[in-house]
Amino acid sequence: MRRRILPFSPWHLLLMPTALLFVLPLVHMVLTSFMTEREINRFPPRFIPSGLHLEGYRKLFAESHILEWLGNTVFVSAVSVVSHLVLCSAAGYGFARLRFAGRGLAFAAVLATVMIPIQLLMIPTYLMFARLGIVDTLAAAFVPWLASAFGIFLMRQFFLSLPAELEEAARIDGCGTLRTFVSIVLPLARPALATLAVFTLLSSWNDLLWPLVAISDDHKYTLQVGLATFQGMRRTEWSQLMAGNVVATMPLVLAFLVAQKRFIATMSLSGLKG
Amino acid sequence: MTLTFAAPARTATPARRPRGRAVRRALTGWAFAGPATLVVVGLSLFPAVWAFFISRTKWNGIAEPQDIGWANYRRLADDPDLAAAAQHTLLLTVLFVPGSIALGLLIAIALNQRIRFIGFYRTCIFVPYVASAAATGILAGYVFNPQFGAANDALRRLGLPTQQFLESPRQALLVVCLIALWGEVGFTSVVYLAALQDVPKELVEAATMDGAGRWRVLRSVTLPQLRPVTLFATVWQTITALQLFDLIYTTTRGGPMNSTQTVVYYVYELAFQTRRLGYGAAVAYLLFAVTLLLTAFAIWRGRRGGEEAF
Numbered sequence: 001m002r003r004r005i006l007p008f009s010p011w012h013l014l015l016m017p018t019a020l021l022f023v024l025p026l027v028h029m030v031l032t033s034f035m036t037e038r039e040i041n042r043f044p045p046r047f048i049p050s051g052l053h054l055e056g057y058r059k060l061f062a063e064s065h066i067l068e069w070l071g072n073t074v075f076v077s078a079v080s081v082v083s084h085l086v087l088c089s090a091a092g093y094g095f096a097r098l099r100f101a102g103r104g105l106a107f108a109a110v111l112a113t114v115m116i117p118i119q120l121l122m123i124p125t126y127l128m129f130a131r132l133g134i135v136d137t138l139a140a141a142f143v144p145w146l147a148s149a150f151g152i153f154l155m156r157q158f159f160l161s162l163p164a165e166l167e168e169a170a171r172i173d174g175c176g177t178l179r180t181f182v183s184i185v186l187p188l189a190r191p192a193l194a195t196l197a198v199f200t201l202l203s204s205w206n207d208l209l210w211p212l213v214a215i216s217d218d219h220k221y222t223l224q225v226g227l228a229t230f231q232g233m234r235r236t237e238w239s240q241l242m243a244g245n246v247v248a249t250m251p252l253v254l255a256f257l258v259a260q261k262r263f264i265a266t267m268s269l270s271g272l273k274g
Numbered sequence: 275m276t277l278t279f280a281a282p283a284r285t286a287t288p289a290r291r292p293r294g295r296a297v298r299r300a301l302t303g304w305a306f307a308g309p310a311t312l313v314v315v316g317l318s319l320f321p322a323v324w325a326f327f328i329s330r331t332k333w334n335g336i337a338e339p340q341d342i343g344w345a346n347y348r349r350l351a352d353d354p355d356l357a358a359a360a361q362h363t364l365l366l367t368v369l370f371v372p373g374s375i376a377l378g379l380l381i382a383i384a385l386n387q388r389i390r391f392i393g394f395y396r397t398c399i400f401v402p403y404v405a406s407a408a409a410t411g412i413l414a415g416y417v418f419n420p421q422f423g424a425a426n427d428a429l430r431r432l433g434l435p436t437q438q439f440l441e442s443p444r445q446a447l448l449v450v451c452l453i454a455l456w457g458e459v460g461f462t463s464v465v466y467l468a469a470l471q472d473v474p475k476e477l478v479e480a481a482t483m484d485g486a487g488r489w490r491v492l493r494s495v496t497l498p499q500l501r502p503v504t505l506f507a508t509v510w511q512t513i514t515a516l517q518l519f520d521l522i523y524t525t526t527r528g529g530p531m532n533s534t535q536t537v538v539y540y541v542y543e544l545a546f547q548t549r550r551l552g553y554g555a556a557v558a559y560l561l562f563a564v565t566l567l568l569t570a571f572a573i574w575r576g577r578r579g580g581e582e583a584f
Binding site for chain 1: 296299300302303304305306307308309310311313314315317318319320321322324325328335380381384385387389390391392394395396397398399400401402403404405406407408409411412413415416417421422423424426427430456459460461464465467468513516517519520523524527538541542545546551554555558559561562565566569
């Protein structure tokens, strides 16, 4: 054993400053949202507000459509998550377990799409949506998130890892494919479904580029688009901007704190299998 | 992306089946897999092909598109704005990818220790990943504000000269890269942490018994085990760096003096600000080709490296 020079593990010397470096900007953001503009425009800066000032929030709520944006984002994310859960788990099961003509080709096509970047797709997708008449509606924001290659792939891999015996037993007992899927397979897939839900929530909630392209009516903005646009108009009104940031990030941060294990599992899985 | 192709398990199939059942099977299979496949393929392969036809036209999206053959692609070679954007993207990638890999690995090794407060550290380090790049960019604009931001305050306290950060054409890209690292290192750390926990304990114990020190164990046992993850993370972070948009949009919008304009930002400007859809699509195709080549190269290197290692 080596002699200990410090009364604690030397790893703390690395981890403590790193942890603070990562979390303090977010704390700074929350604290600033409760400051007055006069407190903010001062150098050297103060980090603790002199009181719980709500001007930033009051102005934000009065001068922007932030509540509508929040509602839009919640709606878009909810549709995306539910649709992902239904469509991707069904497709994942189909590709993993059902044998049908064209399966290999269809799955290869799905995988091939992973390589195509959004920047290439946004021009034609915009034109396509314009012709379908859904540009400037919330549908434009969620249609690309109804299902994803990653989701299909994730669910397929999960179903492949399940032993097939249970399903065979169910079939022998006279269960049809749909019934077997819904009442035998899906309950076993809860961890994979939770991972898929977290992945979809993070991606659809935080998306900026696509809704920025597809939506120009400021009542239909998602939170990210709304904030980015609002920032363009109020470059220096920091208490409002920070208040907006709090509204946009805190729901996910809270969800992360509550379900940290699930989030971390999602991050590492999207790492290993994406 | 390391796609693992596992063979689908065969479900029990009767030795003979009449034709009607094959049709039913196909219908059932497509009923399950069809909708998601239609969404995914319909919203990417079809637009990707269409984008190619657009890239061979001169078009503002309103008037009739004018077919100009390969002219847009020929123009790519002598477009100074594109050259500058490519240079910025390259610099960003070269700084961001190794940075996020090295920091992620270091943090993961630290987080893999059994010491006190480890849960607290983990939470703090992973939280920024959940915040959107848009919000991160707005926050960064505040922290790096030259007049009263916290970054300059820290410099002042250390007795260093204050900086212009995002408002300086020479510093802006570096600051953007730092912010991107802040937002993304949580991801590489998680990926490495998961992989570290999968390194077989017996391997490490055996090496220690043979008299290898901690550093030696890390270099000769742990790092080779992490090779596939490093390959994956490199590809993933390269794609992230090449496609960085949100952060640039909410920090600098490509400025000051175009110093943070990346290829992706340039495509956005061409297509949706100046409405040159044809040329924008051509630039997007160039970006796609580069992404494909880099990914293929990384996978090829990784495969070859893997063979040499074993």
